[in-house]
Amino acid sequence: MSTKRNNDGEEKSSEFTDAQVASIEETHNFIERLEFAAERERQKLIAPGLAKRDETLNAIPGFWRAAFKNSLVYLQVASFDEDAKALEFLSKIRGWRDPEQPKAFGVELHFDPNPFFSNTVLKKEFKYVAPSDPEALKKDENGVCQADIDFDFDRDVDVVTTKIEWKEDKKNLIKLFPRVFDTDEPDEIVEDGSFFHFFEDSKVRDALSLRFMRAHPSSSIIQLKGPSEVR
Numbered sequence: 001m002s003t004k005r006n007n008d009g010e011e012k013s014s015e016f017t018d019a020q021v022a023s024i025e026e027t028h029n030f031i032e033r034l035e036f037a038a039e040r041e042r043q044k045l046i047a048p049g050l051a052k053r054d055e056t057l058n059a060i061p062g063f064w065r066a067a068f069k070n071s072l073v074y075l076q077v078a079s080f081d082e083d084a085k086a087l088e089f090l091s092k093i094r095g096w097r098d099p100e101q102p103k104a105f106g107v108e109l110h111f112d113p114n115p116f117f118s119n120t121v122l123k124k125e126f127k128y129v130a131p132s133d134p135e136a137l138k139k140d141e142n143g144v145c146q147a148d149i150d151f152d153f154d155r156d157v158d159v160v161t162t163k164i165e166w167k168e169d170k171k172n173l174i175k176l177f178p179r180v181f182d183t184d185e186p187d188e189i190v191e192d193g194s195f196f197h198f199f200e201d202s203k204v205r206d207a208l209s210l211r212f213m214r215a216h217p218s219s220s221i222i223q224l225k226g227p228s229e230v231r
Contacts, residue, residue, distance in 0.1 A: 032149050037142040043102045054094065064093050080177050083195045089114035103151055104128035106160075109199075116173070118165045122199045125160040126153070159202040174200060 016024075057063050068090055092110035097103075106125030111117075128151075130137060136147040147156075166172040173194040179201070182188035187203070 029149065033140060033142065033144045036148050037144050039102055040100070040144075043097055044099055047099070058092055065090050068093065080173070080194060082173055082176065086114065086116045086173060086196070089116075098128050101128040101148065101151060101156075103153065104157055115167060116171045117167060119162065122162050122164065122196070123160070124162065124199050126157040127160055129156055129158050131156070161202055162199045164196060164200055 057067075065088065068087060069084075089112045090109060091112050092108075094108040094110070095105065096107075097105045104126050106123065106127075108121055108123045110121050111119065113120075131147050133147070136150070137145050139145045164174065166174075169175065173196050177194035179189055179193035179197050180191035182190050189203070
């Protein structure tokens, strides 16, 4: 029988038996699996709509520059004038989620020729890596396995980055605006530095990655101010 503490901090027996607690946990896991199956199906259903949206927006000259400059992402990451100047050459944004594990995602920023770097595409992808345990990969009637439910972003993704080909050192924004890390917690970012660190740094939990985790990558950017806001 499980125990819990009363208001005085004293332990007392719970009215729930271990078997009942196990039953509750099993039911919770069952619901989690159904929710995961529903979310995966939702992502597959909306994929054609997102593709159509990208086709429409890509046909509008300057749309992505305007959308990005008016987005919360831009306000969060473009804190340096030189970053803002480089982002003036942005021509297109493409984002996607893994159809089998929707928590894994990727994003691409396409650029016109510019004085900063020679890359035409900057890409970062968080690729899902399934565990090797066959038991965790056994699928239920909805095609969901325990590995889907136990997904951990720090453990279960490989981060694919882009090496930015800076044209000259005085245009290398990563060198000019380095990231600053906590002296006691080396993995903790104190200052993000240039926005372009996002594409070269394999760290998962920077501010921009966390924002993209919560919403479809391109949808995080299509949030224009005012009555013309695009959702």
